[in-house]
Amino acid sequence: MNLKADFAIIGGGIGGVTCAETLSYLSPDTNIVLITASSLIKTVTNLVQVSERIESFDVEEKPKSYLESTLPNVQVIHAVVAILDSENHILKTSDGTSVGYKKVCICTGGRPKVSGNVFRTYQTCIHWFLVIVEDNPFVLGIRDTESVQEFQKKLKNARRIIVIGNGGIATELVYEVEGCEVIWAIKDKSISSAFVDAGAAQFFLPCVNKEKTETKKTLKRHKYTEEDDVSRPKNVTGGALGPDWSVNCDMVGNQQGSHKVHIEYSVEMVNIFKLDEIKTNGKKIENPSIFEQITDDWPVCVELTNGKIYGADFIVSATGVVPNSHQFSGNNNFEIGEDGGIKVNDKMETNVKDVFAAGDICTASWIPAPHWIQMRLWSQARQMGCYAAKAMVASLSNEDVTLDFCFELFTHMTKFFNYKVILLGKFNGQGLGEGQEILLRFTEGVEYVKAIIQDGHLQGAVLIGETDLEETFENLILNKIDLTSFKEHLLDPNIDIEDFFD
Ligand code: FAD
Numbered sequence: 001m002n003l004k005a006d007f008a009i010i011g012g013g014i015g016g017v018t019c020a021e022t023l024s025y026l027s028p029d030t031n032i033v034l035i036t037a038s039s040l041i042k043t044v045t046n047l048v049q050v051s052e053r054i055e056s057f058d059v060e061e062k063p064k065s066y067l068e069s070t071l072p073n074v075q076v077i078h079a080v081v082a083i084l085d086s087e088n089h090i091l092k093t094s095d096g097t098s099v100g101y102k103k104v105c106i107c108t109g110g111r112p113k114v115s116g117n118v119f120r121t122y123q124t125c126i127h128w129f130l131v132i133v134e135d136n137p138f139v140l141g142i143r144d145t146e147s148v149q150e151f152q153k154k155l156k157n158a159r160r161i162i163v164i165g166n167g168g169i170a171t172e173l174v175y176e177v178e179g180c181e182v183i184w185a186i187k188d189k190s191i192s193s194a195f196v197d198a199g200a201a202q203f204f205l206p207c208v209n210k211e212k213t214e215t216k217k218t219l220k221r222h223k224y225t226e227e228d229d230v231s232r233p234k235n236v237t238g239g240a241l242g243p244d245w246s247v248n249c250d251m252v253g254n255q256q257g258s259h260k261v262h263i264e265y266s267v268e269m270v271n272i273f274k275l276d277e278i279k280t281n282g283k284k285i286e287n288p289s290i291f292e293q294i295t296d297d298w299p300v301c302v303e304l305t306n307g308k309i310y311g312a313d314f315i316v317s318a319t320g321v322v323p324n325s326h327q328f329s330g331n332n333n334f335e336i337g338e339d340g341g342i343k344v345n346d347k348m349e350t351n352v353k354d355v356f357a358a359g360d361i362c363t364a365s366w367i368p369a370p371h372w373i374q375m376r377l378w379s380q381a382r383q384m385g386c387y388a389a390k391a392m393v394a395s396l397s398n399e400d401v402t403l404d405f406c407f408e409l410f411t412h413m414t415k416f417f418n419y420k421v422i423l424l425g426k427f428n429g430q431g432l433g434e435g436q437e438i439l440l441r442f443t444e445g446v447e448y449v450k451a452i453i454q455d456g457h458l459q460g461a462v463l464i465g466e467t468d469l470e471e472t473f474e475n476l477i478l479n480k481i482d483l484t485s486f487k488e489h490l491l492d493p494n495i496d497i498e499d500f501f502d
Contacts, residue, residue, distance in 0.1 A: 001097040005033040008101035010081045012036025014378050015359025016107035018385030024071040026393045031073055033099050037080045051471040054411045084328040086352045103392040105356040110321030112141025138300035138314045142169055158253045158313035162302050164269050165318035167194035174261055175417050180253020181291050182261045183310050187268050197428055200462055203448040207417035208261045262288035271303035285311050323361045337363025346403045348388035356392055358384035369408045371425035371477055422470045425460035425477045441491040456484035472498045
């Protein structure tokens, strides 16, 4: 099949789908082709504007026909793009379809970094370890719906798992898993460090082993299943999960009772053993005192950098994602960022003519606004997909486009341990250097508020719980209000700061 499109998009995750929707809206007379390796595409639903810059939304999986029925000028092809021939402006899929394009946007996301930690520390063993980890049936990376289903299946028979990683996925897993002991191995001195500082981690710590009182909310959704008629290479995943991936997902092991979690701080994984290797080498398996499983028949054992060895039924590697930038680099000389993403400028253009990129795949390489940072999140995939579409339309008609205002302030709204979490600006003081003042308000089990002030101005904030401060703080950051004389009262619960700054 030979097709011709004005705009082509590779990937049916939030980035790609938002790009297609925006292109269709902005340019209804063009034809748009979206090619996705997964038959289910991701759509944004229940969008709520929490404040001017903070949005909350759900992500739903829908069949590809949904996009075609709602967007008349969009055609969706379920296939794997094997070649991006940027010189001739042609995409070739592994089943022989070719799509000519004028502008293309790569939205191919990332894949789990199953061996990331070890990679850095043990340079000499890289190849050996990659083989062991990537091909090890006891190591699971979580990225898409299929990997979660595999996780659930394995968990059903599990007594103990080892979770490696300290980001959002690991934090959610550790909180959600029931009926199974969890060893949580993190490389930092505090939990959930990808998002929160040590103080906020302290706030969450009692939740780690706390009995859950609330019953799990169930989202009523139509469930679509994947057509499996496209053979995806191992390194091409489905769309990454959305923010509520754990809500409809039972994570129950084969033991009675709630979860029991033992945390190992400041460690990385160095080795994976089979039990007989441990026994032959005369090594000792640790047994944390809070656990009941006094057994040594574990199918897999992990050695950590502190020398401790733990046994488990399987290992979950949740050490982040690596952008899928390798896929089209062979015949295109993409500039790659330090984090492995394809570099894009402030128009979401790569260095290759007429090729744009958006979402987890890309590395934002413009000079960022003082209160914006890139993080691979669904909110940014959506913003980038939308802005890339605007830039593609402008580029086709030789017009200019200015960077969207959503890139002025970093905002992220999520839930950890069932608490509302809002992150604003340089919420962890990223890159601020010296002279930061930290203001804190902390009520155990209720709320944690951290405001970062520098040169009299609010630079970032972490708001945990129902603080109701998000809108005011957003305005204080964006309007660069001088707080020098007011900062003593900024977090005073008896002062209505919204009223004060109105
Ligand atoms: P993806 O969603 O990864 O989509 C990539 C698409 O490209 C897929 O459809 C894939 O099949 C397709 N593709 C890849 N290669 C090819 C090819 N060669 N040809 C055709 N198609 C191809 N973010 C949050 O903000 N909050 C959260 O709570 C949160 N939780 C998460 C939990 C998990 C378990 C995971 C894995 C991620 C989570 N994220 C979260 C991150 C968020 O899901 C991603 O940042 C976001 O979905 C990225 O969207 P994307 O469109 O760039 O890429």
